[in-house]
Amino acid sequence: xxxxxxxxxxxxxxxxxxxxxxxxxxxxxxxxxxxxxxxxxxxxxxxxxxxxxxxxxxxxxxxxxxxxxxxxxxxxxxxxxxxxxxxxxxxxxxxxxxxxxxxxxxxxxxxxxxxxxxxxxxxxxxxxxxxxx
Numbered sequence: 001x002x003x004x005x006x007x008x009x010x011x012x013x014x015x016x017x018x019x020x021x022x023x024x025x026x027x028x029x030x031x032x033x034x035x036x037x038x039x040x041x042x043x044x045x046x047x048x049x050x051x052x053x054x055x056x057x058x059x060x061x062x063x064x065x066x067x068x069x070x071x072x073x074x075x076x077x078x079x080x081x082x083x084x085x086x087x088x089x090x091x092x093x094x095x096x097x098x099x100x101x102x103x104x105x106x107x108x109x110x111x112x113x114x115x116x117x118x119x120x121x122x123x124x125x126x127x128x129x130x131x132x133x
Contacts, residue, residue: 010105012036015092016122017081017109018129030078032094033124034070043067043096045078051088051111060085070096075125086114107132 012035019028030047034040045067049060065078081090090109095102112118113130122131 006101008101008103010094010103013040013094013096013103013105014124014131014133015094015107016125016127016129016131017090017114018122018125018127019119020127028081028083028129030081030092031075031125032067032070032078033075035073035124036098037072038098039072039074040070040096040098041068043070043076043094046093047079047090049085049088049090053087058088060088083114087111 014033014035016031016033017028018031019026021027032043032045043066045065046062047065048062049058051058063079067076067078070076078092089111090113092107092109093104094107095104097103109130109132118130119128120131121128
């Protein structure tokens with residue numbers, strides 16, 4: 001049962017939503033950043049958005065992504081994200097293994113997270129965006 005699993009605190013793993021300028025315009029994407037000196041295995045990431053737009057309740061589809069291995073001090077692009085969902089709360093649930101130990105953390109970007117004052121350079125990926133640790 002879930003209550004019997006020892007979930008150690010997550011350290012050294014961050015999530016970023018960043019923008020990249022391409023020939024077709026600005027593209028936003030979600031990145032997972034592993035700052036640990038050991039690889040992560042079986043990284044499972046689920047994402048969903050929820051909230052209200054003009055007083056009407058909205059939900060996005062739940063997306064699931066699997067990364068077999070994320071090397072030490074490595075970055076992986078998880079998914080593209082449409083800026084239209086930035087008005088919603090965007091939730092990412094990340095689970096992974098280090099050796100035989102499972103780690104689990106929820107990263108939540110609230111609707112105000114993408115205001116221009118919060119957009120900063122993220123050195124780990126060399127792009128501007130919002131970093132969640």
